[in-house]
Amino acid sequence: EDQVTQSPEALRLQEGESSSLNCSYTVSGLRGLFWYRQDPGKGPEFLFTLYSAGEEKEKERLKATLTKKESFLHITAPKPEDSATYLCAVQEVKTSYDKVIFGPGTSLSVIP
Amino acid sequence: NAGVTQTPKFQVLKTGQSMTLQCAQDMNHEYMSWYRQDPGMGLRLIHYSVGAGITDQGEVPNGYNVSRSTTEDFPLRLLSAAPSQTSVYFCASSPWVSDREKLFFGSGTQLSVL
Numbered sequence: 001e002d003q004v005t006q007s008p009e010a011l012r013l014q015e016g017e018s019s020s021l022n023c024s025y026t027v028s029g030l031r032g033l034f035w036y037r038q039d040p041g042k043g044p045e046f047l048f049t050l051y052s053a054g055e056e057k058e059k060e061r062l063k064a065t066l067t068k069k070e071s072f073l074h075i076t077a078p079k080p081e082d083s084a085t086y087l088c089a090v091q092e093v094k095t096s097y098d099k100v101i102f103g104p105g106t107s108l109s110v111i112p
Numbered sequence: 113n114a115g116v117t118q119t120p121k122f123q124v125l126k127t128g129q130s131m132t133l134q135c136a137q138d139m140n141h142e143y144m145s146w147y148r149q150d151p152g153m154g155l156r157l158i159h160y161s162v163g164a165g166i167t168d169q170g171e172v173p174n175g176y177n178v179s180r181s182t183t184e185d186f187p188l189r190l191l192s193a194a195p196s197q198t199s200v201y202f203c204a205s206s207p208w209v210s211d212r213e214k215l216f217f218g219s220g221t222q223l224s225v226l
C-alpha cells in the first residue's frame with residue numbers, strides 16, 4: 001500500500017539549533033515529492049518540489065533533499081518564525097492529482 | 113490577487129443538517145480539489161475537478177457532493193452531516209498545464225458536527 005510517513009511527529013528546537021525532518025514514502029514510482037509549510041489556522045503553503053534522487057533545493061534556512069526512499073528537510077539555524085507544521089506529499093508516476101498522498105506532518109517549534 | 117477563498121471559516125452543524133462549503137479562485141486554474149485534514153492523518157482528498165463540468169471522486173468521497181459549473185467555483189455539499197465529518201476542510205487549486213504539482217490552498221473551514 002502506498003503511504004507517506006513523517007518523523008518526528010513533533011520537534012522542539014532552540015533558536016539556532018539545526019535539525020532535520022524526515023519523510024519516508026512507499027510508492028511504485030515517484031513522479032514528485034513536495035514539501036509544504038502550514039501555519040496554525042491557515043492552509044498549506046508550497047515550499048519545494050523534488051523529482052529525482054540526489055536532487056536538492058534550498059530556500060532561506062531550509063534545504064530539501066531526496067533519496068529513493070525518503071526526503072529530508074534540513075533546517076539550519078532556525079528562527080522562531082520557522083515554527084509551523086511541515087507536510088510532505090508524494091505523487092506517483094503516470095498518475096494525476098488523485099494520487100498525491102500527504103503525510104501527517106511534523107510540528108516544529110523553535111524556542112527563542 | 114485573492115487566490116483561493118473559502119467560506120465560511122467556521123461552522124457548527126447538527127447531525128442530519130445539510131450545508132455547502134464555498135470555494136472560489138481567481139487564478140483561472142483548471143484543477144480544483146477538496147481535502148479534509150484530521151489530526152494524525154494528513155490531508156485526504158475528497159473530490160476533485162480538472163475543469164468546468166468535470167468532477168471525480170478522491171479517497172474519501174462518501175457523504176459529499178461536488179459540482180463545477182464555472183472555472184472559478186467548486187462548492188462542496190454535505191448532504192446529511194454526521195459527527196464523523198467533523199474536520200478542517202481545505203480547497204486547493206492548480207494551473208494543471210504547467211507547474212502542475214504546485215497546489216494553492218485556501219485558509220480552510222473548520223466544521224463541527226454535533
